[in-house]
Amino acid sequence: xxxxxxxxxxxxxxxxxxxxxxxxxxxxxxxxxxxxxxxxxxxxxxxxxxxxxxxxxxxxxxxxxxxxxxxxxxxxxxxxxxxxxxxxxxxxxxxxxxxxxxxxxxxxxxxxxxxxxxxxxxxxxxxxxxxxxxxxxxxxxxxxxxxxxxxxxxxxxxxxxxxxxxxxxxxxxxxxxxxxxxxxxxxxxxxxxxxxxxxxxxxxxxxxxxxxxxxxxxxxxxxxxxxxxxxxxxxxxxxxxxxxxxxxxxxxxxxxxxxxxxxxxxxxxxxxxxxxxxxxxxxxxxxxxxx
Amino acid sequence: xxxxxxxxxxxxxxxxxxxxxxxxxxxxxxxxxxxxxxxxxxxxxxxxxxxxxxxxxxxxxxxxxxxxxxxxxxxxxxxxxxxxxxxxxxxxxxxxxxxxxxxxxxxxxxxxxxxxxxxxxxxxxxxxxxxxxxxxxxxxxxxxxxxxxxxxxxxxxxxxxxxxxxxxxxxxxxxxxxxxxxxxxxxxxxxxxxxxxxxxxxxxxxxxxxxxxxxxxxxxxxxxxxxxxxxxxxxxxxxxxxxxxxxxxxxxxxxxxxxxxxxxxxxxxxxxxxxxxxxxxxxxxxxxxxxxxxxxxxxxxxxxxxxxxxxxxxxxxxxxxxxxxxxxxxxxxxxxxxxxxxxxxxxxxxxxxxxxxxxxxxxxxxxxxx
Numbered sequence: 235x236x237x238x239x240x241x242x243x244x245x246x247x248x249x250x251x252x253x254x255x256x257x258x259x260x261x262x263x264x265x266x267x268x269x270x271x272x273x274x275x276x277x278x279x280x281x282x283x284x285x286x287x288x289x290x291x292x293x294x295x296x297x298x299x300x301x302x303x304x305x306x307x308x309x310x311x312x313x314x315x316x317x318x319x320x321x322x323x324x325x326x327x328x329x330x331x332x333x334x335x336x337x338x339x340x341x342x343x344x345x346x347x348x349x350x351x352x353x354x355x356x357x358x359x360x361x362x363x364x365x366x367x368x369x370x371x372x373x374x375x376x377x378x379x380x381x382x383x384x385x386x387x388x389x390x391x392x393x394x395x396x397x398x399x400x401x402x403x404x405x406x407x408x409x410x411x412x413x414x415x416x417x418x419x420x421x422x423x424x425x426x427x428x429x430x431x432x433x434x435x436x437x438x439x440x441x442x443x444x445x446x447x448x449x450x451x452x453x454x455x456x457x458x459x460x461x462x463x464x465x466x467x468x469x470x471x472x473x474x475x476x477x478x479x480x481x482x483x484x485x486x487x488x489x490x491x492x493x494x495x496x497x498x499x500x501x502x503x504x505x506x507x508x509x510x511x512x513x514x515x516x517x518x519x520x521x522x523x524x525x
Numbered sequence: 526x527x528x529x530x531x532x533x534x535x536x537x538x539x540x541x542x543x544x545x546x547x548x549x550x551x552x553x554x555x556x557x558x559x560x561x562x563x564x565x566x567x568x569x570x571x572x573x574x575x576x577x578x579x580x581x582x583x584x585x586x587x588x589x590x591x592x593x594x595x596x597x598x599x600x601x602x603x604x605x606x607x608x609x610x611x612x613x614x615x616x617x618x619x620x621x622x623x624x625x626x627x628x629x630x631x632x633x634x635x636x637x638x639x640x641x642x643x644x645x646x647x648x649x650x651x652x653x654x655x656x657x658x659x660x661x662x663x664x665x666x667x668x669x670x671x672x673x674x675x676x677x678x679x680x681x682x683x684x685x686x687x688x689x690x691x692x693x694x695x696x697x698x699x700x701x702x703x704x705x706x707x708x709x710x711x712x713x714x715x716x717x718x719x720x721x722x723x724x725x726x727x728x729x730x731x732x733x734x735x736x737x738x739x740x741x742x743x744x745x746x747x748x749x750x751x752x753x754x755x756x757x758x759x760x761x762x763x764x765x766x767x768x769x770x771x772x773x774x775x776x777x778x779x780x781x782x783x784x785x786x787x788x789x790x791x792x793x794x795x796x797x798x799x800x801x802x803x804x805x806x807x808x809x810x811x812x813x814x815x816x817x818x819x820x821x822x823x824x825x826x827x828x829x830x831x832x833x834x835x836x837x838x839x840x841x842x843x844x845x846x847x848x849x850x851x852x853x854x855x856x857x858x859x860x861x862x863x864x865x866x867x868x869x870x871x872x873x874x875x876x877x878x879x880x881x882x883x884x885x886x887x888x889x890x891x892x893x894x895x
Binding site: 241242245246247249271272273275276277279280281282284304305306310311312315318341342343360370371372373398402404406422423425445446469485486487501 | 533534536537601604605607608609611612706707708709710711712713714839843848849851852853854855856859860861862863864866867868869870871875878
């Protein structure tokens, strides 16, 4: 039995990459619009980043430097797995430093460090349709986008305010792109929404299972939906990072013992490590070394 | 004690090593050969080929071995391989009328041209465990006869001769080339050829349950098995340079034509309609379920009321692919702590506000009482 085990550069065949690049170009031309593409099966399961992986595979070249994060961290298992995948099938250089990367594939976070011109941020998207949980039918939601009929979304946010006194959506918080399409920023915490606005970097969104690609070109208006009397706000943390003392960054809560004591540390591991290297110390920064 | 969540790479490598160890199991027991899987677990191989959408028994056997017998994992392995293959073209439509038949039954006629051929079926076995199979007992040679040559008339043709059943139908695109769900993104409503492709690779269990629901009154369609046939068909491709079709091989398929009652409408007289099922290999249950689902999904086309899940194209097609379904359900295992952190924050805030409101109300009640 002769089993062929050769794979093309970056796994996908060139025809498929071309098809995906055409979808990406269309997505860039119509910011925030979900472009259908004929998504391929990938060697990792749907829901584990197949959309992002296909986008990355289609745009990556031998000279690119790839960074992969999951939950803001370079060392979470799925980030490790996807980075290893591209190191193997594309033999590209990988990095954990945001500034060194030309392509950053991410799940659920935008790096704290400001992205610059020429970098590409590739998001893994589970449900690309921001209206999906208000209207389950694709035929309906496409019509709503076409007619710019976003009343339902505003009613949902208004109902939040009527019930809770504030908008209760904390992640996958809907945005309006360049004054036209309402878009799902993928399940990033709303803390990251302002980073999408006028970003120097190109932002590409890939949803493999749902077969959609969308994009935010550099320097595009991205506005989080809100009301005049209930303006959009991001999460605030009471304390700085316990390890690097960073403020104004997104923090993860880490349970320290079974008594319920906890610490808050940077979600962005690269940012935290760079700050520690620069000499920043938080109130619990000695703990790790002491253990 | 704060333990940093580091070392993902080592953990993954070690997990893979352990997986390989568990896959192999006790080293004192002979390893399964692909030939054994192919020959003795042939129906598992067929299911993996059908839902993996790739007709290759060797690779299907390999994926069953690699997945430790987890069928959906095996289907996934085969799909992920299939997707990397270049596409040279489309075959000519296979002609199931010319099938080299191993099994062929009809429930609508007692006897019919070509006869009823039971073939290798579980249908009339008593489901009693057979202790002899625990050992490698000798198996008798089967009784065979010379195969019929030429074509065996389809049951649908018998009905069509009387004008009692609808036509075969046209290609939904009106073009020579069929739709291709692996090359064009899904859009609803789908054409029937694309829908049939989706059903053909859809999860057997999911389609079986939906088909069952139509029998229990959720979009009842009064079905009869017009015909089920299993056997080998020729696969031919047209070579433009030669201007002729060239035989490139044979595949085994199972075809089911369900015959369903139809009351007729303003445009169409009462007649029988069809539900169609076609899958790789010997997969009778799947082909039957597929044909019931196909018929239910034609509700819009036939002007029937859409009242049940099995008739709802978006619901059925969007959820029938087990590779997609398993991926998305199982992705919940991945870390979600960034979003959970956001949710923790808002639940705490809402609890605080709730407590404040309650305090304010109770102090108001207290003041009013005083």
